[in-house]
Amino acid sequence: MKCNWAERWVVNNPFRVIEQRIEIKKLRRMSPLEPGFTALEIGCGRGAGAGIILDTFRPRLIYTTDLDVDMLDKARGYVRPEKMGRIRLVAADGSSLPFKTGSIDAVFGFGVLHHIPDWRRAVGEAARVLKAGGTYFFEELYPAVYQNFITKHILAHPREDRFHSRDLRDALSVAGLSLGRYGEWKGLGIVGAAVKEIL
Numbered sequence: 412m413k414c415n416w417a418e419r420w421v422v423n424n425p426f427r428v429i430e431q432r433i434e435i436k437k438l439r440r441m442s443p444l445e446p447g448f449t450a451l452e453i454g455c456g457r458g459a460g461a462g463i464i465l466d467t468f469r470p471r472l473i474y475t476t477d478l479d480v481d482m483l484d485k486a487r488g489y490v491r492p493e494k495m496g497r498i499r500l501v502a503a504d505g506s507s508l509p510f511k512t513g514s515i516d517a518v519f520g521f522g523v524l525h526h527i528p529d530w531r532r533a534v535g536e537a538a539r540v541l542k543a544g545g546t547y548f549f550e551e552l553y554p555a556v557y558q559n560f561i562t563k564h565i566l567a568h569p570r571e572d573r574f575h576s577r578d579l580r581d582a583l584s585v586a587g588l589s590l591g592r593y594g595e596w597k598g599l600g601i602v603g604a605a606v607k608e609i610l
């Protein structure tokens with residue numbers, strides 16, 4: 412589900428960029444990767460995260476995707492021109508990714524799963540496109556943040572089948588993603604790295 416005006420204001424904001432810088436550095440400490448890999452970001456918004464991923468993890472290429480083509484247009488304008496050579500902007504639904512199975516080294520998703528009605532399927536898609544041993548890096552919020560007595564009137568999210576900590580960790584496990592290091596604000600959200608098991 413696309414962001415409404417209120418959430419666009421929250422995510423297209425300099426404070427969000429500062430927060431993402433801190434989180435992406437934290438993710439790199441959790442699971443450092445050798446530079447030169449192929450990355451995919453789902454729900455990129457205006458593309459701030461992709462730029463920070465390029466600076467911090469130094470992938471060879473990042474497929475930067477979003478369901479909302481307006482967001483991709485914003486990303487086209489926001490990302491610095493010198494970085495565009497390593498970015499491919501693609502319109503894509505996180506629950507049905509147009510990428511080959513086992514083709515990506517690292518999948519990133521910041522605040523996107525809780526926008527997806529069938530979020531379990533999206534976790535499965537992240538796992539499907541990853542190579543064995545590849546890493547899914549994520550930051551997600553729980554309903555206490557986006558569906559509390561105030562935010563449920565201001566923000567727009569799917570209402571049914573929302574996930575809390577245990578649901579998300581179970582879905583990762585079902586998808587064959589082994590959660591390694593993570594940081595959780597109890598009841599509010601999680602930042603973590605999960606590795607696709609090598610069978």
Ligand SMILES: C[S@@+](CC[C@H](N)C(=O)[O-])C[C@H]1O[C@@H](n2cnc3c(N)ncnc32)[C@H](O)[C@@H]1O
Pocket residue numbers: 412413414418422427453454455456457460476477478479482503504505506520521522523526527
């Ligand atoms: C809360 S914003 C986060 C944007 C950015 N990742 C950030 O952290 O600032 C959620 C983003 O997910 C996108 N989105 C929503 N549903 C999606 C879906 N099914 N597949 C891919 N992207 C989706 C929205 O268009 C929006 O850009």
